[in-house]
Every structure is written in C-alpha cells, then in structure tokens.
Amino acid sequence: MDTLNGMVCFLRSAELGSFAHAARRLGLTPAAVGKNVARLEAELGVRLFQRSTRHLSLTEAGEAFRLEVEGSLDHLQGALANARARTAGPVGVLRISLPNAFGREYIVPMLGDFLRAYPGVRPDWHFDNRPVDLIAEGFDVALGGGFDLRPGVVARALAPAHRILVASPAYLASMPAPQTPADLAGRDGILIRSPQTGRIRDWVLSHRKGAQASIELEPRIVFDDPEATCQAAAMGMGIALLAVQSALPWIERGALRRVLPDWWVDGGNLSIYYSAQKLLPQKTRVFIDHVVETFKQQDLPVRFSATHPVVM
Numbered sequence: 001m002d003t004l005n006g007m008v009c010f011l012r013s014a015e016l017g018s019f020a021h022a023a024r025r026l027g028l029t030p031a032a033v034g035k036n037v038a039r040l041e042a043e044l045g046v047r048l049f050q051r052s053t054r055h056l057s058l059t060e061a062g063e064a065f066r067l068e069v070e071g072s073l074d075h076l077q078g079a080l081a082n083a084r085a086r087t088a089g090p091v092g093v094l095r096i097s098l099p100n101a102f103g104r105e106y107i108v109p110m111l112g113d114f115l116r117a118y119p120g121v122r123p124d125w126h127f128d129n130r131p132v133d134l135i136a137e138g139f140d141v142a143l144g145g146g147f148d149l150r151p152g153v154v155a156r157a158l159a160p161a162h163r164i165l166v167a168s169p170a171y172l173a174s175m176p177a178p179q180t181p182a183d184l185a186g187r188d189g190i191l192i193r194s195p196q197t198g199r200i201r202d203w204v205l206s207h208r209k210g211a212q213a214s215i216e217l218e219p220r221i222v223f224d225d226p227e228a229t230c231q232a233a234a235m236g237m238g239i240a241l242l243a244v245q246s247a248l249p250w251i252e253r254g255a256l257r258r259v260l261p262d263w264w265v266d267g268g269n270l271s272i273y274y275s276a277q278k279l280l281p282q283k284t285r286v287f288i289d290h291v292v293e294t295f296k297q298q299d300l301p302v303r304f305s306a307t308h309p310v311v312m
Contacts, residue, residue: 002036003040006039007040010040011069012026019033019034046061046062047061047062048061090286091121092121093123093124094122094123094141095126095141096124096125096126096143096287097128097132097134098127098142098143098144100127100128101225104127107143107291110290110291111123114286114290121286126139129225129226131146134147134150134273134274135275140283140284140287141273142273143271144271146161153275154276155269156274157269157270158271158272159295159304159305160244160305161266161268162264162306163203163242163264164261164306165240165264166233166239166251166256166258166259167238167259168235169254171233171236171237172257172259174236177259181263182213184215184216184217184239185217187217187238188217188220188221189217190232190238190241191221191240192224192241193222203267204265205264206263206264209262230246233250234250241265244305245270245304247311248311261311261312264306272292
C-alpha cells in the first residue's frame, strides 16, 4: 500500500501544484505527502518533481508517469473500495457539493433513509451556490445546474431546470398584473447574479406554444442567493425570476404567485454530477441511485416543471 499512497500523493500534488494543498485535500501533513512522494521516486528510480521553496513542477518523467497512471489509479481505488464494500457494505467519506437552499429543502431530508441503509458512509457536504470543479476540488458528487461538463465528469438529469416569474399577492394586487412579457418593462425586478460571472444573465422567456420574449424587468434588487430572492419577493419588493424548485415552497404556502404562467425560462436540467470512471466507489453509486429513486418517489421531476398545476 506504500506505493499506492505514494501515487495518490503524487497525483494530488501534481494536480494542485504543491504538497501543502495536496496535504489539505488528503488529510495529511505536507511532510507526510513529501515523504510519500520521495519514497515513490526512490522506488521508481526517477525524479518526478522539480522542487523549489515556492514552486513545484513536474519533470518530463513525472509528466509522462502522471499521464500513464491517473486513470488507472482511479480505477484501482474504485476496485479496492468496491472489494471492501462486498463484505462491509459501502463505506467511507462522501464529499458532496450542493446549492444552499435546494440542498436544505430537498436533499438533506433524503439523508435519514440513506444513512439507515448505509451506516458505513460518512457524509461531508459542502453547501455552495457556485458550480464546483468536481475533480479538482475532490468531490465525489455535485448537484445543481449549469456545470461545465469537463473531461472525466458525467451528468445524470434529475429534473427540468425551469425558471419562472413570481411576486407576492400584495404586489400583484397593487397594480395591473402583467398580461404579456412587454408588460414587465419598468417593473421592479429582484434578480440573481450568475455565480460564475457575477453578472445578471439575459434569460429568454419561452411560451408554451413556442414563442420567445426577452425579460425587461428593471433590476431593482440583485442577490446571489435564491432564498433571499424569495423572501424579498414575498415582502412585495418586486417580481423575481426564480428556479421552480426555489419558488415552489413559497408558492405552496401562498407567499408567492406565478406571474405570466404561460411563460418560463428553460435552463436545461437539474443534474447530479460524478466521475466518469467505470468503477465508481460503492458509496458514490448507492448515493446516486438513492437520489434518483427518491426524486421519482417524490415526483420531483414533475413538480419542478413550469407546467405543473401547483406553480401555474
């Protein structure tokens, strides 16, 4: 196992550019990572890194070795984890990235049944509205939408990622309700900036019969959090553009109502992202299957659609 540990330390150090960063990822000390890499170099008889006080770079031999082993190491680690799982069941730390409000509202409630079925799995969950780099940041799974499908990552669609316009009953009663997208011009908008760019994205509304229109709301308030946007809209501060899954709990309790119910933004899919390796660790596979099955049981693919009666 010393060779395997050395390979893991080598690959993480090459990926992150330093022993210190690799150590934080692996839960080791920088000295331990350096020693494991040094042992691997001694075993191979080649220098893998050029080291300086501030910089760590691969040698030509190190780059060639990285290209040869990185996929094989993922495969080997998956095989080892799955072999252990055949006797002990799925085990290990499960690092997951998921959006704040969506994670709390829909995914955390799934956790109880999952842990009762797989007590050897220890969730390590990170709540963040930004799309993460699954592989570089060391996550087993990420949930959300709008992720770049980088090499080595696959996505499994869970539900549509529709966005709808909503406002409070009091706001809609205070003035004529919009009848067409053109009626949005000059209305106070509560908008969400993109976590990738920090800007307000120019979304396009689609009609159930195929027409399209721009959104001409006046950006009165800009947030980076869907839950804050829901709260501001419920307080009568304007019209908000929100993902259905964010607006749904507020609509169900009557705090928000749909604006222009025949129109919505098609944002693709809400998906679960994971490594494309053939032998996924059992802890990852069973979690993915659990989420997919629970989505079906709770009818979330239908409830998250802009055409569902509850949000109309």
